[in-house]
Amino acid sequence: MVTVRYGTHTCELKEGESLLDGLLRHGVPVAHACKAGSCGSCLLRSVEGQVPPSAQAGLKDSWKARGYFLACVCHPTGDLIAEPGGSDIRIAATITALDHLTHDVVRVHLACQAPFDFRPGQYLTLFRDDGLARSYSIANLPEEREIELHVRRVPNGRMSGWLFEGARTGAQVQLQGPSGECFYVPGRQDQPILLIATGTGLAPLYGIVRDALRSGHRGPIHLFHGATRPEGLYLAKELAAMSAAHGNMSYTACVLQADAPGPFEIGQIGQVVASRFSELDGWRGFVCGDPSVVRSLKQQLFLAGMAMRDIYTDAFLPSAA
Numbered sequence: 001m002v003t004v005r006y007g008t009h010t011c012e013l014k015e016g017e018s019l020l021d022g023l024l025r026h027g028v029p030v031a032h033a034c035k036a037g038s039c040g041s042c043l044l045r046s047v048e049g050q051v052p053p054s055a056q057a058g059l060k061d062s063w064k065a066r067g068y069f070l071a072c073v074c075h076p077t078g079d080l081i082a083e084p085g086g087s088d089i090r091i092a093a094t095i096t097a098l099d100h101l102t103h104d105v106v107r108v109h110l111a112c113q114a115p116f117d118f119r120p121g122q123y124l125t126l127f128r129d130d131g132l133a134r135s136y137s138i139a140n141l142p143e144e145r146e147i148e149l150h151v152r153r154v155p156n157g158r159m160s161g162w163l164f165e166g167a168r169t170g171a172q173v174q175l176q177g178p179s180g181e182c183f184y185v186p187g188r189q190d191q192p193i194l195l196i197a198t199g200t201g202l203a204p205l206y207g208i209v210r211d212a213l214r215s216g217h218r219g220p221i222h223l224f225h226g227a228t229r230p231e232g233l234y235l236a237k238e239l240a241a242m243s244a245a246h247g248n249m250s251y252t253a254c255v256l257q258a259d260a261p262g263p264f265e266i267g268q269i270g271q272v273v274a275s276r277f278s279e280l281d282g283w284r285g286f287v288c289g290d291p292s293v294v295r296s297l298k299q300q301l302f303l304a305g306m307a308m309r310d311i312y313t314d315a316f317l318p319s320a321a
């Protein structure tokens, strides 16, 4: 039986139980969201005892060296003393603007109080002052002064509901990260690129497209954005203008239902993409947004010939209970 000490709490883990689940079972409050080792909300630091390498997979080397690990995927084999993630991995930020882009998408601007280095398309973990934590993709370029997030309001969502209607400019939050491998890597400048987003999956792709263009990517760049209805197609005018300004970039909006025709395709986004591009050997792909759509599009791109190593995805996994 493994014993874990966390602050003033001591608990024994059940067979096969993660450290996070063990602490939560004992009523210990620990920030968490995806419970799948991807969002980084449950980052803790080991003070004594051995952390399995799998609980540190994907973390920055500097964080690993300081004993940080993800509690949701940590299954220790020996006793462990852990403490909460500290100010050395989070920076303070102020909400400077909250722009409602559609009936359920808000654009959040954040001014960081210390440098926050990232690649466009990566994501961060946003901590509210009560410890609630959620992941959001970064939509801006590093040289733009403020961090930009696109947040969709989820019914009864604690963080998205707060950002949509409770939060005020001037509110203080904390940021941790960045995380994720979904970003443009310069090189292979003539390679065709396909980017597909559903909903606020557009946030990382908005950063990636602009990063590729400013890096001088010469190959064609095709961006598809899907929404349920036309009113969900936020930033459509801006993306159409970007496409008009760059001969190698195209933007296709796509909706499931519409009352009248418009500057969009109607149908499943995967079918719209397949009708345009059926052979993707040698292409690079980025897919972000709803987890089930991301899963099926990843398979679609692979079956159309795209190499798995050239497919970058971020599935917006909901928080687990």
Ligand SMILES: Cc1cc2nc3c(=O)[nH]c(=O)nc-3n(C[C@H](O)[C@H](O)[C@H](O)COP(=O)(O)OP(=O)(O)OC[C@H]3O[C@@H](n4cnc5c(N)ncnc54)[C@H](O)[C@@H]3O)c2cc1C
Pocket (backbone or CB within 6 Å): 034, 038, 039, 123, 134, 135, 136, 137, 138, 149, 150, 151, 152, 153, 154, 155, 156, 157, 158, 159, 160, 161, 200, 201, 203, 204, 314, 315, 316, 317, 318, 319
């Ligand atoms: C890597 C990563 C990147 C992400 N990037 C973004 C982003 O850029 N923009 C963005 O808007 N979101 C993004 N998300 C999702 C985000 O982290 C939150 O899960 C989301 O905002 C809901 O949090 P909440 O606290 O409002 O809802 P919660 O209080 O956690 O959930 C409320 C209820 O809604 C359900 N629920 C939660 N999410 C969904 C969903 N997506 N669909 C249906 N039901 C749901 C829950 O199961 C629960 O019953 C990302 C997630 C991950 C893992």
